[in-house]
Amino acid sequence: MSHRMKVWGLLPEFGRAQLKLTTAAKKGLGDPVLVELVVLRASQVNRCAFCIDMHVRNLREAGVSPRRIDLLPAWEEAGDLYSERERAALALTEAVTVLTDGHVPDAVYDRAAAHFTESELAHLIAVIVAINNWNRVNVTVRQPPGEEL
Known part of the structure; x- marks a missing residue:
């Protein structure tokens, strides 16, 4: 597949706004590994090669x-490899990313709410929304992995 367009170069204000949105979303979570697991999982679900490549590298660099x-x-079948908090965040990530039923199930939301403060949960939702926006743009334009935005 070939790269369709360099959307981030064509719309630099949009790119800066997206970066500010992402930065603001991440601020209240405090756990960079949790954030990277969430954004990697959303990127996997959305099949965004650019973002998968970047977030795998980030996780490796974080040890x-x-x-x-x-x-x-x-992750659901991986036993104790992920903490309860991480699993709650990953379940919410998948529910928000896919939205096949047109909503996030109460059980998924309540599970996340049990592991995050209200402020943290708001930031988690914002991170999920932000990565989905990155994914949708990058998948649409076929942003190549490893290439500058």
Whole structure:
């Protein structure tokens, strides 16, 4: 597949706004590994090669074990490899990303709310929304992995 357009270069204000949105969303979570797991999982669901490549590299640089990175697509079956807090965040990530039923199920939301303060939960939702926006743009224009935005 070939790169369709350099949307981020064509719309620099949009790119700066997206970066500010992402930065603001991440500020209230405090756990950079949790954030990277969430954004990697959303990127996997959305099949965004550019973002998958970037967030796998970020997790490796943060010292996350290859096993935790490799098994992320099967996090529900991975036992104690992910904490309850991480699993709650990943379940919410998938529910917000897919929205196949047109809503986020109460059980998924309540599970996340049990592990995050209200402010943290708001930031988590914002991170999920922000990465989905990055994914949708990058998938649409076929942003190549490893290339500058």
